[in-house]
Structure formats: C-alpha cells, structure tokens
Amino acid sequence: MKDIIVPIDYSSDIPRVAAQAIARYRRDAARIQLLNVQRPLPQHVARFFGSADLRDYHRETGMRALQGAIELLDAAGVPHRDHVLVGKPAEEIVRFAEEHPGAELLLDDEPESVFSVFGLGSIGSQVRRLMTAHLPATPAQGPSSAV
DSSP states (O other): OEEEEEOOTTOOOOHHHHHHHHHHHHHHHOOOEEEEEEEOOOOHHHHTOOOOOOOHHHHHHHHHHHHHHHHHHHTTTTOOOEEEEESOOHHHHHHHTTSSTTOEEOOOOOOOOOHHHHHOOOOHHHHHHOOOSSSOOOHHHHHHOOO
C-alpha cells in the first residue's frame, strides 16, 4: 500500500487538501500520513522549559494545526496517521518522505514566481527544491497553499 504524505500547516486550505487525500485514498487505497512541522522555539525562550514541556507544547500545537484535516478524514471514514515533527519545515518534510520509500507528497501548486525557484517561496517550493529525484510529488489542485 502506497503512502500519501499530506503536510499541513495553519495556512493550508484544509478542506481542499482533505478532499484530495480522501479522493486519493478511495482511488488507490493509500495510507494517508498527515504531517505538521513545528519550528523550534528560539533558544532564549526554550531554555526556560524542560524537554518534556517543549515536546508537549510542539505536539499540542501541531495537533491543533492538523485538527481540521483529522475531522474531515474521520468523517469520511478514511484512516490516517498523524505526525508532528520539530525542525525546519521543508527539510523535515523531505526527511520524513525519504523515510517512507515510494511515498508520494501532496504539495501545493507548482511555483509561479522567480523567488520560488530559489527556494524563497512557499514550503512546497522549498520541498521541491530539496527533494531527491526518486520521490514523486503531486501538486494539489486549486490555489497554492496545501503545505
């Protein structure tokens, strides 16, 4: 069974992304992997908290970002796994995808600006720039904000 990795953040068009994940699941019987990447807190803030508190904070914040997609997938009866990572979003998304050989990423639309070519655009643009050649990526349909 193929993995479909669906990166989600607060700017994502969650109903559109969830609809695409549901359609992919029904068409290919794929495993849906919802993914949110939280940026680490600045060191001058993080030093006041224990590692367990930081882990809980990132997990709770990431799950809030995924909540809308989780509700839509659950309502459609689509099984999914939910993941929250901490780090640089584009790098963590690519690392996660590489840990799932044969996985497909559901990303936002192709870059439209010159800045995107240099990895300065959306997270999706940055992921495309970092991806290895063997990892297929599927552009999301509609306005670009799936990642």
